[in-house]
Amino acid sequence: MSVTLRKIQEEDLEDIMHWRMAPDITKYMNTDPKLTLEGQKKWLSGIEADSNVKYWIILVDGAPAGVINLTGLNRPDGDLGWAYYMGEKRLRSIQTALALEMSMYDYVFDVLKKHAVYGDVFSLNKGVIQLHKLCGCEIVEEKKNHICKNGVYYDVTFLCMTAERWNCIRTGKKYEKIQFNNSF
Numbered sequence: 001m002s003v004t005l006r007k008i009q010e011e012d013l014e015d016i017m018h019w020r021m022a023p024d025i026t027k028y029m030n031t032d033p034k035l036t037l038e039g040q041k042k043w044l045s046g047i048e049a050d051s052n053v054k055y056w057i058i059l060v061d062g063a064p065a066g067v068i069n070l071t072g073l074n075r076p077d078g079d080l081g082w083a084y085y086m087g088e089k090r091l092r093s094i095q096t097a098l099a100l101e102m103s104m105y106d107y108v109f110d111v112l113k114k115h116a117v118y119g120d121v122f123s124l125n126k127g128v129i130q131l132h133k134l135c136g137c138e139i140v141e142e143k144k145n146h147i148c149k150n151g152v153y154y155d156v157t158f159l160c161m162t163a164e165r166w167n168c169i170r171t172g173k174k175y176e177k178i179q180f181n182n183s184f
Contacts, residue, residue, distance in 0.1 A: 019087025078115030
């Protein structure tokens, strides 16, 4: 299994649109969007022009599989947000998830020199919370009824990894190193 990342291109937009509207993806997201290809093109133009975010397409053995992003790149406090999803079920694996998350920490702390990375997960998504904890994340807060989606309230778990913590635990972690391209 080879995992690589590259800049999102226009030809990726249809895949991204279908992944993002798939019920097994949206059930864990804050929104259930109704996307169009024209809207996706506007979204791509927007993120390409926004120095505060970076988005990559995730490739597994050369096949488009999902999206990973960082937000808050311009924050003066050095804290970032991040998220990812694997849209292609057949390409999902624990090894890929571990490699993505821990390589992202390497990139954020070693290359970007940031202080902390925060993420949030619907609390019912126990498997992803366990995955983040396996990578070394710590739960910093759990908010009850934090997100209302389609009339249903969801609890949200907030997690954090700091540069200091990552530097203390990274030597004990085994994962495939994934290169995050910083050139766009």
